Amino acid sequence: MPVKISDKIRMMTGNEACAEGAIAAGCLFFGGYPITPSSEIAEYLSRRFPIIGGKFIQMEDEIGAMGSVIGAALTGMKAMTATSGPGFSLKQENIGYASMAEVPCVIIDVQRGGPSTGMPTLPAQMDVQQARWGTHGDRGVIALTASSAQETFEQTIHAFNLAERYMTPVVLLIDEITGHTTEKVTLPDYDSIERVDRKRPTEPPETYLPYKYTDDCIPTLAPFGTGYRYNVTGLCHNETGFPTNDPKEIERLILRLTEKIVKNRHEIINCKRTMLDDAEIAIFAYGSVARSARQAVLQLREEGIKAGLLEPTVLWPFPSEIVLKIAEQVDSFLVAEMNLGQMAREVELASKCKASIHRLNRVDGSPISPPQIVGKIKEVV
Amino acid sequence: MAEGAPASKKPAIIRVKLEWCKGCEICVTFCPKNVLEMEGGKVKVARVEDCTKCMLCELRCPDFAITVE
Amino acid sequence: MFDYLPYIREWNFPHIWCSGCGDGIVLKALIRATDGLGIHRDEAVMVSGIGCSSRTPGYVDVNTLHTTHGRALAFATGVKHASPNLNVIVVTGDGDATAIGGNHYIHAARRNIDITVLLYNNYIYGMTGGQVSPTTRKGDRASTAPFGSIEPPFNISGLAKAAGASFVARGDVYNVKKLEKLIKLAIQKKGFSLLEILSPCPTAWGRRNKMGHPVQLMEWLRDSTVSMEKWEKMTDEEREGKIRTGVLHDVARPEFTDEYAKLVKRLKAEK
Numbered sequence: 001m002p003v004k005i006s007d008k009i010r011m012m013t014g015n016e017a018c019a020e021g022a023i024a025a026g027c028l029f030f031g032g033y034p035i036t037p038s039s040e041i042a043e044y045l046s047r048r049f050p051i052i053g054g055k056f057i058q059m060e061d062e063i064g065a066m067g068s069v070i071g072a073a074l075t076g077m078k079a080m081t082a083t084s085g086p087g088f089s090l091k092q093e094n095i096g097y098a099s100m101a102e103v104p105c106v107i108i109d110v111q112r113g114g115p116s117t118g119m120p121t122l123p124a125q126m127d128v129q130q131a132r133w134g135t136h137g138d139r140g141v142i143a144l145t146a147s148s149a150q151e152t153f154e155q156t157i158h159a160f161n162l163a164e165r166y167m168t169p170v171v172l173l174i175d176e177i178t179g180h181t182t183e184k185v186t187l188p189d190y191d192s193i194e195r196v197d198r199k200r201p202t203e204p205p206e207t208y209l210p211y212k213y214t215d216d217c218i219p220t221l222a223p224f225g226t227g228y229r230y231n232v233t234g235l236c237h238n239e240t241g242f243p244t245n246d247p248k249e250i251e252r253l254i255l256r257l258t259e260k261i262v263k264n265r266h267e268i269i270n271c272k273r274t275m276l277d278d279a280e281i282a283i284f285a286y287g288s289v290a291r292s293a294r295q296a297v298l299q300l301r302e303e304g305i306k307a308g309l310l311e312p313t314v315l316w317p318f319p320s321e322i323v324l325k326i327a328e329q330v331d332s333f334l335v336a337e338m339n340l341g342q343m344a345r346e347v348e349l350a351s352k353c354k355a356s357i358h359r360l361n362r363v364d365g366s367p368i369s370p371p372q373i374v375g376k377i378k379e380v381v
Numbered sequence: 382m383a384e385g386a387p388a389s390k391k392p393a394i395i396r397v398k399l400e401w402c403k404g405c406e407i408c409v410t411f412c413p414k415n416v417l418e419m420e421g422g423k424v425k426v427a428r429v430e431d432c433t434k435c436m437l438c439e440l441r442c443p444d445f446a447i448t449v450e
Numbered sequence: 451m452f453d454y455l456p457y458i459r460e461w462n463f464p465h466i467w468c469s470g471c472g473d474g475i476v477l478k479a480l481i482r483a484t485d486g487l488g489i490h491r492d493e494a495v496m497v498s499g500i501g502c503s504s505r506t507p508g509y510v511d512v513n514t515l516h517t518t519h520g521r522a523l524a525f526a527t528g529v530k531h532a533s534p535n536l537n538v539i540v541v542t543g544d545g546d547a548t549a550i551g552g553n554h555y556i557h558a559a560r561r562n563i564d565i566t567v568l569l570y571n572n573y574i575y576g577m578t579g580g581q582v583s584p585t586t587r588k589g590d591r592a593s594t595a596p597f598g599s600i601e602p603p604f605n606i607s608g609l610a611k612a613a614g615a616s617f618v619a620r621g622d623v624y625n626v627k628k629l630e631k632l633i634k635l636a637i638q639k640k641g642f643s644l645l646e647i648l649s650p651c652p653t654a655w656g657r658r659n660k661m662g663h664p665v666q667l668m669e670w671l672r673d674s675t676v677s678m679e680k681w682e683k684m685t686d687e688e689r690e691g692k693i694r695t696g697v698l699h700d701v702a703r704p705e706f707t708d709e710y711a712k713l714v715k716r717l718k719a720e721k
Binding site for chain 3: 061071075077079094227231242
């Protein structure tokens with residue numbers, strides 16, 4: 001049967017879907033630097049932004065790109081950058097700045113193999129821990145992932161909403177396969193999309209405190225130029241935004257940066273579940289590997305093996321409580337990922353020895369296929 | 382630069398914010414009329430009657446500590 | 451008497467700079483200049499990086515953004531591109547702008563984005579204790595050049611000009627009225643304006659180089675700076691050891707945010 005292509009259905013790569021998702025989310029600023037396999041995101045927005053009222057700039061380097069995004073975000077714009085492993089490494093200091101100064105922004109990392117220049121055109125999931133610990137200092141982190149062009153579109157919107165709600169940089173980790181695979185994407189009516197905008201101050205400038213301690217731990221940063229003149233710094237600061245050396249104030253700030261994510265983790269964490277209710281073995285997979293895992297679960301079930309799939313779409317904060325619950329139910333976990341076990345160690349920690357943890361790792365630049373997962377599960381069951 | 386430019390005849394009022402003065406001596410050294418002195422590591426107005434209100438002490442004070450009216 | 455109080459964040463004073471540091475002198479000249487130009491504080495954004503000079507924004511009651519080391523111009527580019535109506539002033543130092551931030555420095559100049567850069571040249575890394583910087587003169591001692599620097603210094607004004615800045619000037623903290631005038635010109639100029647401000651560090655540079663007292667540094671500035679007019683009439687021999695101050699370069703060049711607006715307009719017309 002011929003496929004009817006309506007206005008709302010497009011064939012897109014994951015990278016294009018990401019760019020389109022940014023537009024749908026209300027993003028109007030992109031500061032980037034070319035890097036494979038993410039450059040199509042910049043290219044797409046360089047074409048679209050001048051037409052729809054957005055601002056595009058190709059900066060002189062990755063660090064500058066991240067800086068420009070934070071600067072733009074402080075004027076009230078939704079702002080984004082896109083990169084891959086080496087660029088993600090370079091951006092880390094300024095990502096930490098965005099965490100510290102609580103500037104909402106989105107960083108897309110289309111993962112390739114590392115370390116160093118590694119495998120520019122081949123997929124990997126080697127930046128998962130970098131997304132958590134890449135910058136120096138303790139802080140709460142939100143990092144999402146997506147396994148298809150459709151999900152990339154949706155997760156990009158979600159990333160902006162989380163950034164604006166929690167006043168923090170949000171990372172979306174996809175990989176080269178997802179970024180470069182062309183597939184069907186259904187685009188909803190953009191007017192129907194739920195968009196979150198950061199809080200605006202309700203008090204007059206005279207009594208305004210940008211980093212006021214509130215129950216939700218989330219600050220209210222007025223856009224520059226709106227009459228609220230305050231200070232933004234990467235130094236430890238108090239409620240006023242000015243640097244402080246007071247140990248109590250410093251501790252309060254650092255704890256809050258973590259607490260605002262931890263306290264709200266149930267709102268942030270999200271996992272997709274496939275046939276887990278009666279599963280005896282659970283696969284833990286994310287990103288493009290989750291697609292192979294879904295296929296593997298179907299095949300294993302056909303062969304009478306009670307397999308299920310836990311697929312986190314939010315990697316950080318890590319879904320520890322969900323993993324523990326499943327660990328109490330199943331005999332074992334298989335963590336399949338395109339790295340040497342970056343998430344397996346988290347599953348091990350979270351499952352508290354309630355289930356045995358097996359690993360399936362691939363670091364040769366090739367995807368993990370369904371038969372590989374099926375084979376590994378048969379080996380361990 | 383027009384140093385020591387003539388100003389109004391009204392006598393000058395020179396104020397020093399001692400808690401901000403860091404005693405760098407710039408105002409004392411470059412006063413064209415030798416109005417200022419150092420005392421206890423800070424500036425002291427010694428001969429206010431000689432002041433021509435050229436404002437150089439105020440302009441060059443890094444610490445916002447001295448004003449001339 | 452000029453009333454600085456409405457423009458400063460008084461509760462942050464006395465400021466952190468050492469006794470005799472010129473950075474406070476620049477701050478005052480900057481306040482007088484912005485007052486003279488009638489710049490609205492709500493529409494002014496002051497961006498800095500890391501270092502002594504970069505602490506300036508903390509004392510000024512405008513929108514202030516104290517960023518990471520070397521990156522002030524990158525953040526400022528984002529601010530200006532996103533909101534071209536804002537008046538963006540970057541306060542930075544020789545290490546911040548021309549060492550760790552050198553790439554942003556030349557590219558912001560190349561783009562000719564409408565940002566005013568006040569680059570305080572104190573000849574050293576002051577905040578971290580006196581390490582050699584790209585503007586430390588050959589032979590000068592620094593904590594990481596204990597036997598004297600063996601490297602030639604950057605000509606930071608020349609660098610900005612070569613990279614494409616539409617306005618380049620040099621001032622100093624001895625000639626304060628001239629400094630105020632140059633700050634005004636730099637802010638008024640549409641495009642990338644670089645004002646190098648000689649504000650030698652008494653604590654970390656002067657003390658190691660036989661000019662330990664702030665007064666000695668001021669005398670050095672008095673005796674070695676010459677106006678552009680004077681410079682033109684000097685022989686090469688007379689120029690030895692002298693430093694030109696004034697407007698070094700002032701040309702009209704297309705500005706980045708204008709060019710972007712033009713692109714938007716063109717695309718609309720083609721549609």
